[in-house]
Amino acid sequence: MKSHCSKYFLILLLCLSVYSVSAQQDIDEAGKVLARVKQTYDTASISFHLKYTYADADQPNTVTDSLEGDARLHGNNCFMTLGNIIFFRNQTYNISVFKEDKLMMLGRPSTLSRQMQLPSDQISAALHQAGVTTCRLLRHQKQTTIIFDYPPDSPCLQMQISIDEATYLIREVITKIRNPLTQENQVTTPPSGQNIMVKTLFTAVKMEHPDNSFFDEKQFFTREANVIKPAADYADYQVFLASPNI
Numbered sequence: 001m002k003s004h005c006s007k008y009f010l011i012l013l014l015c016l017s018v019y020s021v022s023a024q025q026d027i028d029e030a031g032k033v034l035a036r037v038k039q040t041y042d043t044a045s046i047s048f049h050l051k052y053t054y055a056d057a058d059q060p061n062t063v064t065d066s067l068e069g070d071a072r073l074h075g076n077n078c079f080m081t082l083g084n085i086i087f088f089r090n091q092t093y094n095i096s097v098f099k100e101d102k103l104m105m106l107g108r109p110s111t112l113s114r115q116m117q118l119p120s121d122q123i124s125a126a127l128h129q130a131g132v133t134t135c136r137l138l139r140h141q142k143q144t145t146i147i148f149d150y151p152p153d154s155p156c157l158q159m160q161i162s163i164d165e166a167t168y169l170i171r172e173v174i175t176k177i178r179n180p181l182t183q184e185n186q187v188t189t190p191p192s193g194q195n196i197m198v199k200t201l202f203t204a205v206k207m208e209h210p211d212n213s214f215f216d217e218k219q220f221f222t223r224e225a226n227v228i229k230p231a232a233d234y235a236d237y238q239v240f241l242a243s244p245n246i
Helices: 002-043 119-129
Strands: 045-056 063-074 077-082 085-089 094-098 103-107 134-140 143-149 156-164 170-178 195-207 221-224 227-230 238-241
Touching (some): 002 143
Parallel strands (some): 103 238
Antiparallel strands (some): 077 085, 143 156, 221 227
């Protein structure tokens, strides 16, 4: 009996060690893929249509809300419309325009970056906000899907990133998050409605010729001495300075 127990124990240790090596290999491979993705977004000029959908994680096919828009990126520069909101970022300014409220928020990139996150920003934030418990890579028809799982008490429980292997552009991100309206101390198996599935779909993705006019802040405001003057399209907007050193 003792011999059998020892044998089973050794087999278990072997299985665990193989799993550990395999998991580390997946994490290492995921890191390489995401490094290529980051390099693409850091250097290329890209346009795309994006659509966010929200659903109960237990009923992912029943969409409860959605939001969509268009974006143009070039490195850290971004011009994005999302519903009735415009997000703009260049090397000097971050600008958020709320059309319904006729409000323009103006700040430096470090002050408003959390309000506007690009695809690579979202992934970076999610990967660093909590420890990854497991990592899996799935490859199918020239598309790589990386699946990260997080601890049950983490705000983000799972993230799936689907990447086009030919271009290293992101096609879809599916994030499973804890519902902020539920009790924060519940870490056991959640009831229906506690977790939310947020899907971001990127379509009409194209590599564009660089065009700096997209990222010129003068389309939003001009400066006369120390006075910020909204551009003609936003003449009746209130300007809120989110940073003291504008």
